[in-house]
Amino acid sequence: MRVSSRVWHRAPGAVPHVGPRRRGTVWLMVAAALMVPAGSAAAITRLQQSAARQAEVRVSLAELEIAAWRQNSLRSRAMLAKGMPAALARSRDEVDRAVDAIGADFERRDPGERHTRAVQDAFRAYDTAVDREFDLLTAGDLLAAERVAEYQADPTFRALLTTLDAASGHYARLERQSSGQARIGTVLILSLAACIITALVGQAHRIRGRALRRATHQATHDALTGLPNRVWLQDGLAAASGDATGAALVLIDLDRFKEVNDTLGHQYGDQLLIEVARRMRDTLRDGETVVRLGGDEFAVLLPGVTCADDVAAVATRLHEALREPFELGGLSLSVTGSIGAALYPQHGTTPDQLLQRADIAMYTAKARRTGYTIFDHSQDSTDPRRLTLAGDLRRGIDQGQLLLYYQPKVDARTGAVLGAEALVRWRHPEYGLIPPDDFIPLAEHTGLIGPLTRFVLAEALRQARAWRDAGHELGVAVNVSAHGLLDLALPVEIAALLEHCGVPARLLTVEITETAIMTDPERALRVVRELHTLGVRLSIDDFGTGYSSLAYLKNLPVQELKIDRSFVSGMTTSDRDAVIVRSTVDLGHNLGLRVVAEGVEDDATWRQLDAAGCDALQGYHISRPVAADEFGTWLAGWDRTAAAGPVTAA
Known part of the structure; x- marks a missing residue:
């Protein structure tokens, strides 16, 4: 672990160089200075040196602020990468060395001054929090790193910016004060040689003005591209x-x-x-x-x-x-x-x-x-409740707070139950039942989507085994996110779960989205093909709502298309939606795929889908998602309804 209290040393090149063309002017100024009382000349020199020092300190402050923003940018990259790969670690070392050099130069310019100490203290507090965050990311503890970022690194960064702004304003005021006094003193003391001295002082101000303009430009512009920074x-x-x-x-x-x-x-x-x-x-x-x-x-x-x-x-x-x-x-x-x-x-x-x-x-x-x-x-993931949920999610998985609900799929023509889609819910001890839209994005952001996906797969396969033992040969469908679809270990893990639960691969359907496929088509295709080799069924979920994947669809070994509810729910009132649904059914059948419609809300929609040749249906008109222990009761009641005559989904 790095030591955050840095030993700052002086950075070279802090004072602007005076070129050969200006040496003659400098010697004239020295000669003029000899014409006035030594004590007065020394006082003017001290004032001018003080003003120059304040300007240099302001440049150092600007450089220090740039270094802080570089550290902040590096934090964002490391959090996005969910760790500290070698390239980021090298960038971290470069930033640390730059901070050491700039900080030492700043401390040298005005040691012990109140604003200097305040900047040093603020930067060290921020630097300590950043080091802690980076160490946690290096160790792979993403959740702890996010807490440090939220409660330590972000607040200390904001405090540092405020401190830098206050210090810059302080030194700007000192610079103006010293410059003004130097000008007044120069006019009074050198009044006997007004013409000569005025010219020399004007030249000195122009030299100093050019140096300050260069320093200001350097502090506010990028050295590589010349762009503002x-x-x-x-x-x-x-x-x-x-x-x-x-x-x-x-x-x-x-x-x-x-x-x-x-x-x-x-x-x-x-x-x-x-x-x-x-x-x-x-x-x-x-x-x-x-x-x-x-x-x-x-x-x-x-x-x-x-x-x-x-x-x-x-x-x-x-x-x-x-x-x-x-x-x-x-x-x-x-x-x-x-x-x-x-x-x-x-x-x-x-x-x-x-x-x-x-x-x-x-x-x-x-x-x-x-x-x-x-x-x-x-x-925005900075909402306190969302942060609390992110911290509780790992415990929720480990402590059995997550549970699966099941929404049935039925044959569009006969009404026979074909299986169910597994939908995860979180029964939080404080907030009650939390829907997936509120915690699955957190799982993806914190790196917990892997454990969550494995939990859902294991529970769904255990339930499929329980249905099979009870005499119901029902398939179960599980949604896999883009993160899961790009995990090359997923097929191996699914194979192990199928063997452990004693469930045939044909009873498991993995539902993936067009967006997940397009995230990294080559990698996704590799995972999909390995799942197909296992005998697992594959379904394109929410078809028509993501990127156009028709170019990949012909090469994907999928068995099913699911038409998104946004088209299905409007097909009885919108001719355009009805055309889209019928066209999708035809497309799926021409490719040799089964077509499932989700979002079936009424009997009229069911009948239109049946007439269009849709194979299977899913929606509230059939059943809302229900807990595992309620699914058996629903199944028995549905069997009696279906056996009584023509299907009228009641």
Whole structure:
């Protein structure tokens, strides 16, 4: 574990270099200084040195803030990666070394001063929390890392930014005060040689002004690309937030940029970043500013933009700009980007809020492979109740708080029960019965989706065995998320569960979505084929609502299509929905697949589906999802109803 209280040492190159052309001016100033009383000249020199020192301290503060934002960006990447792979560990070492150097230089400039100590204390508190978070991620304890991020790293980061802002304002005031006193003293003391001294002082101010402008530019611009940096963006966001016309913030993170660095080296990576920056800058219009936040992260500030459609248009332009390959050193490189956006004041009223929520939207776009997403409050996982649920979920799995409900599937023509879909619920000791939409996203975010999927599979297969022992040859269907579909160990685990429960593979149906397939088609196809080899049935769930997977459907060894409820529920009142349903049934049959319709809410829908040739039905008109002990009772009652005559799903 790293020691957070760093031993800061001086970074070289903090004082601007004085070139040969200015040496003559410097010697003239020395000669002029000899003309006045030594004590007065010394006082003026001290004031000028003090002003220069305050300016240098402000530059160090800006550099320290940039380092803090780099650490914060690294935290986001590590949390997204759910650990600390080698590349992130190397980045962490680089950031730590930069922090050491910048911190030592800052401490040297004004040791012991109150604001210096406050900045040091704030940074060490943040650094300690970050080290703790990184250590937990390295150890694979994602849940504990999230708690440290929420309750320690995030609050100390915000406190650090506030402290840096206060210190910068303090040193700016001191600089103005020292500069003013130096100017007044110079005029009074050198009044006997006003013409000469005025010229010399003017030249000195111009030299110092140019040095300060260079230092300010360096502090607010990225050295590699020349773009404004995160410090500039903070000021720009503050100005935009005060504009009554509103503003938008767009964050862009390059996808698979790490592969360029790892495969071709940092020289190619740096050149690619320069070209990406140039292309985005050329794409934007007047008033739109692109910023490099660090690494492969960029931002675009859009003052006066308040409409989501206008932001989407900018995102489209940026995607188009990145679409064309980049020619570097004889190589043609293609990159894409994940884009997230937030609007002022709808999604935040402060710079920190806009940055945080645009960042959440960007990582949502990256996780869902949608390319672009605008912030929605449902994406925010900082709600205290959601955090509590995330902490309780692991215990809920281990302590048997999760249970399965079963919704039957019946034959559309005869009404015979074919099986049931297993749907997980969580009986929380404090919050009661929690639906899956409230905790499955948390499971995916915290890395618990694997244990949750294994629990559902094991319970569903045990229930299928119990039905079989009772004389009911019923299949059971289990939904598998995109994360599960990309898990190469899933077929092996399912094979072991089938053998342990003594259930034939044909009685298990794994339901997957089009979106899950398109997340990584090659990897998904490998897992699907291995499941097919086991004899497990495969079903495309919610067909028609995700990405177009027709190109992959012909190559997937699936046996079933499920028509999404959004089409089924409207087919009796909408001719378009009815056409979609009939076309999907025909498509499935032409491919040799069974077709299941979910969301059957009334007898009229049932009869239309039967007339269209649909094979199986599922929905509230047949039965709501029921607990395992209630399913047997429902099954006995349904058998009596079905045996009495023509099916009229009562």
